[in-house]
Amino acid sequence: MSGTSAFLEGLKAGLGEFVPMWALWLGSALISVAIALGLISLIAMFSVWLERKVAGHIQCRYGPMYVGWHGWLQSIADGVKLLLKEDLIPRDADRVLFMLAPALVLAAIVGAMAAYPLAPGILFADIDLGLFFIIAMSSMTTIGVVMAGWASNSKWTIYGSMREAAQVVAYEIPLGVSLLVPVMVAGTLNLREASAAQADFFGMGWFMFKNPFMLPAFLLFLVAALAETKRAPFDLPEAESELVAGFMTEYSGIRWSFFFMEEYAAMFLMSAIGAVFFLGGFESPLTHLAGQLFGRDLVVVGAGPEFAFTAINWGALVYQLVAGGTLLVKSFLGIFLMMWLRWTLPRIRIDQVMTMGYKYLTPLALVCVLGAALWEAGWQALVRS
């Protein structure tokens, strides 16, 4: 059950039979979508600022400095500018698909956000197939990108979207297969349960250290995730220096910013998946300490017959904040790594992208899965004997 529906259950218990069931259901869905959208916009705004600062410092300059302290309000200023910009639709574009494409891309990533656990007890939806769900939904964004490229009716956008389709289809295989390694160790696809399985050794029992095939699998995952989120050195669908702006060439204003929100949200989700399935998720020595001091209670807001706000479990709240903050910090470290790579590595050619995906990453990922499976089987046989 998601956090909002638990909250609304408490509300209903307080208000009695006044609220019908369908209104609760619809209300919890709408509130969850609103929170997810707000989260995505915040992540995008912070990441844009971070990217400009990281790029600046790597190139020995400051980046934005004037709007607010070290330019931290720059993204808000840019957001206002994008909202007020003229919304251009080219005359020869396919109007319906042109307008539909950014919405589809954003909708897919908002859907994927549903499986992201904010904290062990604060979730949009506790999906047993969380990892599978995120990968399935974020693969839908490809269709939106191809739609944008085709509907714009320009050669740059078509090139960009063709590259995106080829690249994403090629790298979905190593991405999924390399994630099978930690999934095999965890025995679950649920992000919350996978994270909870790494709580031993004072919060340092990360899957990364539990199997010798985990490190190569993590490196494969990292490369495949870069290609999936079309980040440099795999940013061929955008490729500013050759394709103007790739599939986004004809977009402007708020529709253009939808694509950017999707890109940063996808980066965040991929980093979160990597953090949960390789790097311990919620677990760290700090989380362990908080768990020891305040207990690992999951329920923050009491859902009793009294009004929902009256019974707040403060200890559980602190633990949830520490755990959620740990995952957030790990995810943003992943984003920082992606930005670092972007400003360090040159873009590779499309044939090199294809060669790497099909000829090297996929077989290597399969070898990793085989080795990890044998290791796990041998280890379990050892435990049993």
Added chain:
Amino acid sequence: MDLTGRIFYGLVALCALGSFAWGTLAHGGEGAVFALFATLVLGGSLMCIWEKSVVRSAFCLIGTFGGTAGLFLLLGSDFLAMSQILIYVGGILALILFGVMLTPPDLSERKLPRVLAGLVAVGAGVAFVAAKVAATVDWVQAAEVAEPQHATREIGVAFLDYDQYVIAFELAAVVLTVALVAAVYVARRRKVDLVDEGGSR
């Protein structure tokens, strides 16, 4: 948009609204959601046939595939639903689009006999399947079957259990791999072709 297009999309929208209202009135929230997904499936496939541009037809399939995934979800089979989205929307549809964009558009008129032959073939197939389903399924009992819980684990066990489907599963995988390798072999350009191309220019 021309007049026939307007009439067609108007009819689709009317049918969607009608089924939505009927589903809500008859079965509440679940009926409304079922009507939504059913409309996506049927509307998507109808528009796929209607649209003259092949790329637009391919995009209409998003509705069909997504709606099918939604119907799977309603039936309590979340694994099937997500596989449907991952494989059909994320993989196969992307490949269809890729193929369509690489193919030059065919702007010639559609021939009536071929359209009729296609309609007859598809209609016969649909009628056969529908008759089979209607003859075998016990609808009264089907309505009472409880929602399957944790179907994912059962699917996994069934695929890997020696007594169940492991041989069929592995055979299907081998057939797919052979087909893939064969397709690559057929599509691959021979060295002779490359030399010819280089020489003629």
